[in-house]
Each structure stands twice: as C-alpha cells, then as structure tokens.
Amino acid sequence: MAEHALASLSAELDDVSLARSRDLRRQRITTVIRYTVLTLVGLIMIYPLVWLIGASFKTNSEIFANPGFWPSKPTLDGYISGWKTSTPYSFGTFFLNTLWIVLPKMIGTAISCTAVAYGFARFEFPFKKLLFATLIATLLLPNVVTRIPQYLLFRDLGWLDTFLPLWVPSALAGDAFFVFMLVQFLRAIPRDMEEAARVDGANTWQVLVFIIIPLLMPALISVCLFQFMWTMNDFLGPLIYISSVEKFPVSLALKLSIDTTEAFEWNRVLAMSVLALTPALAVFFLAQKYFIDGISAGGIKG
Amino acid sequence: MSGDNRYLGLLYLSPYILGLLVFTTLPFVVSLYLSFTDYNLMSAPIFTGLDNYIRLFTADRTFRKSLWVTLIYVFTTVPLKLAFALFVAVILNYKLKFINVFRTAFYVPSILGGSIAIAVLWRYMFADVGLVNMALGMIGLEPVNWFGDPVNALFTITLLRLWQFGSAMVIFLAALQSIDKNLYEAASIDGAGKWKSFVHITLPLITPVIFFNLIMQMVQAFQEFNGPYIITQGGPLKATYLLPIYIYDEAFKRFDMGYASAIAWVLFVIIMALTLIAFWSSRHWVYYAGDKRS
Numbered sequence: 001m002a003e004h005a006l007a008s009l010s011a012e013l014d015d016v017s018l019a020r021s022r023d024l025r026r027q028r029i030t031t032v033i034r035y036t037v038l039t040l041v042g043l044i045m046i047y048p049l050v051w052l053i054g055a056s057f058k059t060n061s062e063i064f065a066n067p068g069f070w071p072s073k074p075t076l077d078g079y080i081s082g083w084k085t086s087t088p089y090s091f092g093t094f095f096l097n098t099l100w101i102v103l104p105k106m107i108g109t110a111i112s113c114t115a116v117a118y119g120f121a122r123f124e125f126p127f128k129k130l131l132f133a134t135l136i137a138t139l140l141l142p143n144v145v146t147r148i149p150q151y152l153l154f155r156d157l158g159w160l161d162t163f164l165p166l167w168v169p170s171a172l173a174g175d176a177f178f179v180f181m182l183v184q185f186l187r188a189i190p191r192d193m194e195e196a197a198r199v200d201g202a203n204t205w206q207v208l209v210f211i212i213i214p215l216l217m218p219a220l221i222s223v224c225l226f227q228f229m230w231t232m233n234d235f236l237g238p239l240i241y242i243s244s245v246e247k248f249p250v251s252l253a254l255k256l257s258i259d260t261t262e263a264f265e266w267n268r269v270l271a272m273s274v275l276a277l278t279p280a281l282a283v284f285f286l287a288q289k290y291f292i293d294g295i296s297a298g299g300i301k302g
Numbered sequence: 303m304s305g306d307n308r309y310l311g312l313l314y315l316s317p318y319i320l321g322l323l324v325f326t327t328l329p330f331v332v333s334l335y336l337s338f339t340d341y342n343l344m345s346a347p348i349f350t351g352l353d354n355y356i357r358l359f360t361a362d363r364t365f366r367k368s369l370w371v372t373l374i375y376v377f378t379t380v381p382l383k384l385a386f387a388l389f390v391a392v393i394l395n396y397k398l399k400f401i402n403v404f405r406t407a408f409y410v411p412s413i414l415g416g417s418i419a420i421a422v423l424w425r426y427m428f429a430d431v432g433l434v435n436m437a438l439g440m441i442g443l444e445p446v447n448w449f450g451d452p453v454n455a456l457f458t459i460t461l462l463r464l465w466q467f468g469s470a471m472v473i474f475l476a477a478l479q480s481i482d483k484n485l486y487e488a489a490s491i492d493g494a495g496k497w498k499s500f501v502h503i504t505l506p507l508i509t510p511v512i513f514f515n516l517i518m519q520m521v522q523a524f525q526e527f528n529g530p531y532i533i534t535q536g537g538p539l540k541a542t543y544l545l546p547i548y549i550y551d552e553a554f555k556r557f558d559m560g561y562a563s564a565i566a567w568v569l570f571v572i573i574m575a576l577t578l579i580a581f582w583s584s585r586h587w588v589y590y591a592g593d594k595r596s
Binding site: 153 | 308309310311312313314315317318319320321322324325326328329330332333336390393394396398403404405406407408409410411413414415416417418419420422423425426427429431432433436437440465472517521524525527528531532546549550553554559562563566567569570573577
C-alpha cells in the first residue's frame with residue numbers, strides 16, 4: 001500500500017516538475033522574443049541619430065558611400081565651414097537668437113500658467129465652468145484658423161520681424177496644455193497647508209508664492225522643459241514672423257543652409273543639424289524623468 | 303477659499319482671459335470673415351461672399367489634390383502610429399531588465415519631434431544614395447526612388463512620424479501599468495489565454511487613453527507642416543502638398559489672405575467634424591472605470 005502510494009506520489013511530482021520546466025522554457029522563449037523585438041526597434045530608433053553624428057565627421061564623398069558610423073578619415077571640416085554659413089552671421093548668432101526666444105517664453109509661460117492654474121484649481125468664480133471648457137477646447141483647436149488674423153494683428157501692432165509675436169501669447173498663458181497639466185497636478189495636492197496658512201493670516205498671493213509654488217516645482221520643471229523643446233523645434237512661428245537673417249533662430253538658419261549650400265556640401269548641413277539637436281538631447285538626458293512624468297501626467301503631444 | 307471676494311479667481315485668470323480674447327477668439331472670428339473676402343494686404347478686404355469657397359470646390363484642382371493627400375496621410379499615419387505605440391507599450395509592460403534603457407531609446411525621437419534638423423536628417427537618409435538605400439543594397443534589395451515617386455514620397459513623411467511613436471507609447475504604458483494585475487490572474491484561472499485577456503481586459507480598460515491619443519494625434523497630423531515642407535517641398539507632383547503648406551503658400555507667399563483663410567476653414571471644419579464624430583462614437587466604445595452608464 002505504502003509503496004504504491006509513494007510511487008503514485010513520485011509520478012505526480014514528476015508531472016508537476018515536467019509542467020514546471022515546460023513553463024519555464026516557454027517563459028524563457030517569450031523573454032528572448034521580447035528582447036529581440038525591443039532591441040531591433042531600439043536600433044531603428046537610435047541608428048539614424050548615430051549615423052547623423054558619424055556622418056557629420058565624414059568627408060562629403062564618404063557620406064553617401066559608407067552607411068557605417070565610423071568615418072574613415074574623420075574631419076571637422078563640416079563643423080568649421082558650416083558654422084561660418086554663407087551669411088554674414090555665424091551659427092553663434094543663430095544660437096543666441098534661439099536662446100533669446102526661448103528664455104523669455106519659458107519664464108512667461110511658467111508665471112502665467114501657474115497663476116491661471118491656481119485660479120482654476122482653488123477658487124470659485126462666475127463663468128468658471130465655461131472658462132475651463134474653453135481651455136479644453138483650445139487644447140483641441142487647430143491653430144491653423146487663427147494664424148492669419150494673428151499675423152495681421154501683429155502686423156498692425158508693428159511687431160513683425162521682432163520676437164514679440166513669439167513671446168507675448170505664451171506670457172498670456174496661451175499654451176492651454178500647460179495650464180491643464182498644472183491644474184491636474186494642483187488637484188492632486190491636499191489643501192491642508194494652504195488652509196493653515198490662511199488661518200494664520202496669509203493672503204492668497206502669499207499662499208501661492210510660499211506654499212503652492214514650492215509644491216508645484218516638479219510640475220513647473222516639466223512645463224519649462226517642454227516649452228524649451230517645443231520652442232527650440234518651432235519652425236513655422238519664426239518662419240512667419242522673422243524676416244531679417246540677423247534675427248533667425250537655429251531652425252530657420254538650418255533651412256536657409258539647405259537652400260543656399262551648394263550641391264556636394266552635405267557635411268556642413270549635417271554638422272549643423274547635430275549642433276541644432278545637441279541642446280535638446282543634452283536637456284533630455286539630464287532630465288528624462290520630468291519629461292516622462294510630465295507626459296504621462298498630462299498626457300500629450302509629440 | 304471661502305470668504306474671499308468671488309472675483310478673486312478671475313483676477314488670477316486675467317492673463318488667460320486677455321490672451322483668449324486677443325489671440326484666439328478675435329482671430330477666430332476675423333478668420334471666418336476673411337474667408338468671405340478678397341484680401342491681398344494692399345487694400346482693405348473686399349467682401350465677395352462665397353466666391354472663395356466656390357472656387358475651392360469647383361475650379362481649384364490643387365485644392366482637391368491637397369485635400370486628398372492630406373486625408374490619405376492622416377488616415378494612414380494615425381492608425382499605424384497608435385497600433386505600433388500600443389504594441390511596443392505592451393511588450394514594455396512586462397518586468398524586464400534594462401527597461402528604462404529601451405523606454406528612453408524609444409522616446410528620444412519623439413522629443414526631437416518637429417525639429418528641422420530631424421527633417422534634414424530624413425531628407426539625407428532617403429536620398430537616392432542615402433542611408434536607407436545603402437541598407438537595402440546590403441541585404442540585396444534594389445534601391446527605392448523615395449522622392450521621385452508620389453506614393454513613396456508621402457510614405458517617407460509617414461515613416462518619420464511613425465518613428466516618433468514614443469509619446470503615444472509613454473501614455474499607453476502609464477495606462478497599462480495602472481491595470482489591476484488580479485484581473486489577469488482571475489481570467490487565467492477561468493482559462494483565458496494571453497490574446498483573450500488582451501482583447502477582453504486590456505483593450506477595454508485602456509480605451510480612454512486610446513481615445514485621447516487618437517484625438518491628439520489626429521489634430522496634430524492634420525496640421526503637419528515641417529516634414530513635407532523640408533523633406534519633399536510638397537513634391538513630387540504635389541504628392542506631399544498637405545493643406546497646411548497650401549495655406550502657408552497662399553497666405554505668406556502669394557498674400558492671398560482671403561483665399562488662404564477659406565482653405566484654413568475647410569481644414570478646420572474637417573478636423574472638428576472628425577473630432578465630434580470621435581467624441582460621439584466614444585460613448586459606445588470608451589469605458590470609464592466607475593462609470594454608471596456601463
């Protein structure tokens with residue numbers, strides 16, 4: 001009896017361990033498949049950028065002859081002659097122009113969007129629902145319809161060929177997405193500290209500056225970083241409003257360099273493209289967390 | 303904050319309200335008016351009634367072509383991008399080592415988004431002797447005439463935007479990670495396989511973010527400008543001459559502001575109609591947890 005029971009028990013155990021090892025093997029195979037897919041996709045994602053960097057150090061004849069990353073005879077020629085450009089200005093000027101567009105825009109966005117989000121998240125007032133609905137609607141509103149009248153308005157104000165059309169709408173909380181994102185963040189923050197401060201006699205302005213803004217810091221960093229990226233990448237705005245070359249940001253200067261560079265001088269354009277991407281890439285790698293948190297919290301764009 | 307002046311909130315909103323009136327509402331109305339006028343910036347706009355719209359729909363072959371190309375572009379790019387983003391997000395949702403490395407690699411192209419440098423890169427990659435044809439040659443395939451052929455040219459722009467699937471992916475991933483794992487265990491005890499659990503558990507639970515991504519990607523795709531403007535210059539044979547480029551040319555190269563406004567309004571109405579259809583249909587397929595309706 002006992003022997004019989006033992007035998008059947010050990011048979012059962014064999015079955016179990018067989019099933020388990022089958023499971024394990026299947027799991028290992030799916031893991032391998034997953035990594036293979038991810039690695040392949042990852043290579044396709046990154047290789048164009050890697051190739052671009054390599055190509056910017058190649059000679060013109062090599063760019064279209066060698067698909068590999070390493071240049072056979074590395075040269076800085078693309079960077080040196082590309083930087084000079086065919087205009088009286090160097091890329092240094094264009095980078096400073098970009099910076100001069102980006103910084104005020106970031107500051108204006110951060111200040112105005114914080115105030116507006118605070119208003120929406122913490123106060124009751126007439127037309128609140130209607131105004132919040134318009135905020136959501138402007139998120140979806142394609143700006144293709146407002147662009148022409150905006151241009152006419154800026155022309156009448158005498159703002160063409162200045163940075164004002166790029167700065168002012170952002171300083172008036174024009175990027176609805178950021179307001180929306182900050183409202184979402186604020187709604188998740190408990191109000192205890194604010195109420196305690198109010199009991200101690202602080203006014204709403206002091207609550208905003210001393211309590212809300214420190215709590216909102218991570219979200220504000222996300223906002224600034226996204227605005228930085230979008231403005232660096234913005235092309236249509238400067239294309240419409242900026243006409244003198246001395247005020248061109250990098251995006252317009254790059255377009256100009258493909259238009260004016262004579263044939264067979266690709267390495268200049270590629271080298272300047274690498275430089276144009278460098279600030280965005282550097283900022284991204286320094287602050288990845290804020291981008292990914294920001295995008296999954298507000299969920300948008302790109 | 304009770305006890306405060308009930309207009310205090312509006313004070314904090316004042317920059318927004320000012321901006322809304324001056325840079326959105328007013329231009330919105332003016333744009334509609336301009337679309338019924340002939341206005342070349344030289345003299346005051348002349349009201350011409352429906353002339354612009356009649357010209358668009360009866361006489362203008364460029365418009366018809368441009369509209370057609372835009373619709374093809376949007377209806378191929380958006381579904382492909384969402385499907386791909388979801389596919390990768392599902393793979394990334396398992397516990398794997400180095401997951402952050404992959405996530406970052408997939409996200410980098412999106413963050414560089416509309417950058418002109420990326421459009422320049424694309425232009426060189428798909429050139430006759432560019433990287434893509436070199437790679438095809440290495441695996442024994444014939445080079446493809448990317449920019450000479452109308453279908454291929456539009457496809458290079460689609461490929462660029464597919465390459466930037468990362469932000470849709472991050473949103474999908476966040477949604478996938480918030481799904482309660484017990485649901486899958488319960489399903490597997492009931493004998494459901496992986497595919498069945500995906501279709502009956504995962505998909506319904508992430509319909510809100512599918513809907514969100516769909517709307518955002520669609521509105522964005524309809525306004526694509528940088529890609530075709532830099533990579534293909536709208537060619538060949540206007541095969542990549544998307545409506546935003548047509549509007550730009552009419553307004554800022556030919557200074558035909560009235561006609562450009564009319565095109566913009568047609569584009570706007572199409573986007574709004576599709577958005578409304580999506581919102582209307584969402585009642586039937588978007589599931590919100592805790593929603594009493596379902």
